[in-house]
Amino acid sequence: xxEREYVLGTGDDELARxxxxxRLWGDVSAKAFRxxxxxxxxxxLDVGCGPGYASFDLADVVTRYGSVLGVDESETFIEHAxxxxxxxxxxxxxxxxxxxxxxxxxxxxQEPFDFAYARWVLxxxxxxxxxxxxxxxxxxPGGRLAVQDYFDYNSMTLVPRRRSHDLAVAATMRLWSGxxxxxxxxxxxxxxxxxxxxxxDDVRAHLRVARGSDTMFAWPNTWWxxxxxxxxxxxxxAQSDCDELIDDLKKIENGEGFxxxxxxxxxxxxxx
Ligand SMILES: C[S@@+](CC[C@H](N)C(=O)[O-])C[C@H]1O[C@@H](n2cnc3c(N)ncnc32)[C@H](O)[C@@H]1O
Numbered sequence: 001x002x003e004r005e006y007v008l009g010t011g012d013d014e015l016a017r018x019x020x021x022x023r024l025w026g027d028v029s030a031k032a033f034r035x036x037x038x039x040x041x042x043x044x045l046d047v048g049c050g051p052g053y054a055s056f057d058l059a060d061v062v063t064r065y066g067s068v069l070g071v072d073e074s075e076t077f078i079e080h081a082x083x084x085x086x087x088x089x090x091x092x093x094x095x096x097x098x099x100x101x102x103x104x105x106x107x108x109x110q111e112p113f114d115f116a117y118a119r120w121v122l123x124x125x126x127x128x129x130x131x132x133x134x135x136x137x138x139x140x141p142g143g144r145l146a147v148q149d150y151f152d153y154n155s156m157t158l159v160p161r162r163r164s165h166d167l168a169v170a171a172t173m174r175l176w177s178g179x180x181x182x183x184x185x186x187x188x189x190x191x192x193x194x195x196x197x198x199x200x201d202d203v204r205a206h207l208r209v210a211r212g213s214d215t216m217f218a219w220p221n222t223w224w225x226x227x228x229x230x231x232x233x234x235x236x237x238a239q240s241d242c243d244e245l246i247d248d249l250k251k252i253e254n255g256e257g258f259x260x261x262x263x264x265x266x267x268x269x270x271x272x
Contacts, residue, residue: 010076013226015051022053024219028206028266029054029119029148033061035202036144036268041065042114045107045138047100047131048072048121052081052093058117059085059093067092069113071106073099101127103134112140119148122189126180129192136196139271145198147267148206151186155207156220156262158252164244168228171236186265198269208261212253220259221249 022029038044040063046055049070059068070093072078078095085093098106100121116135122128135145153173158165173183182188193200210216228245231237252258 010074015077015080017222017226018050019053020218020222022057024216025119025148025264026057028264029057029117032146032148032266032268033058033117036115036146038062038115038144038146039066043111044068045113045116045135046070047103047116047118047135048124049077049081049095050074051077052084052095054117054119055081055093055095056084056088056090058115059090062092062115064092066114067094069093069107069110070095071098071100071103073097100134101125101130103131104137107134107138110138112143113138114140114143116143116145117147118145120150122147123149123176123183123185124179124181128182128185128188129195132189132192132198133196136198136271141271143271144201145193145267145269145271147189147269148264149185149189150183150262151205151265152263153183155260157260158248159209159258159260162245162248164241164248167241168224168231168237168245171231172227175231175234175236183262186263186267189265189267193267193269197272199272200267200269202266202268204266206264206266208264209258210261211258212255216261217252217259220261221253224249 038061042062044058044062049055049072052070055068055070070081075097078097081095156169176183190200208216228242232239232242
């Protein structure tokens with residue numbers, strides 16, 4: 001995949017959205033790190049690290065006695081992550097530009113890793129099994145993998161249901177799948193883990209509901225404000241339906257109903 005092909009883009013709006021998303025889901029990822037027994041001194045691989053927001057959370061846990069290598073195909077994101085790491089004095093973070101479907105080549109010469117993290121990246125790649133295989137190869141025996149990704153993307157809905165939102169979710173899933181991604185990737189992961197020598201230790205789902213006054217409301221709200229117009233520009237959603245969607249979100253902001261966010265599945269596995 002080239003930078004242009006990442007379905008959500010790598011512009012400033014996506015950079016800001018990923019920062020917000022990391023803040024909103026930081027409690028969930030921190031618990032996953034604890035459940036997977038991430039420790040000081042470990043070598044960590046952040047697969048599809050984006051601008052590095054989760055990488056820095058990982059770097060906090062492993063401290064300077066460990067290290068975090070973030071891999072992403074976007075030069076813009078890796079440059080951003082590298083600059084932020086320098087500004088914050090996180091010398092044990094390193095970024096690498098590369099396709100996570102070709103991890104064997106990207107990681108050539110690297111020592112085995114103790115821990116790998118892949119959040120919201122397997123759902124975007126045409127060959128998620130290649131990513132899982134590469135992660136399995138990169139981990140030391142006993143190394144852990146934590147994945148957070150989507151399953152049942154259709155679970156994202158306004159409550160009460162609204163026509164505009166149903167259309168926007170359907171358009172998103174259509175576009176995403178058309179680019180080779182899978183918004184329901186979670187259902188395919190356990191079989192891939194088993195095939196590549198990763199024992200599934202724990203699986204759980206996180207379903208969040210947000211009222212207009214909740215901080216979590218910013219997640220779907222900023223998502224649709226940024227992605228709705230992109231769907232229109234790509235001919236996937238009519239302008240009038242996008243306008244209706246923005247009005248429907250305004251109603252929620254004003255206290256009428258709420259949003260059910262898409263279900264996020266969490267998997268923890270061990271390399272056997
Ligand atoms: C939704 S972002 C998630 C970023 C980060 N994991 C996080 O949770 O904040 C998806 C990331 O996957 C990256 N990506 C998509 N396809 C990729 C590929 N084939 N190889 C490497 N990175 C890829 C994108 O550039 C983007 O940074």
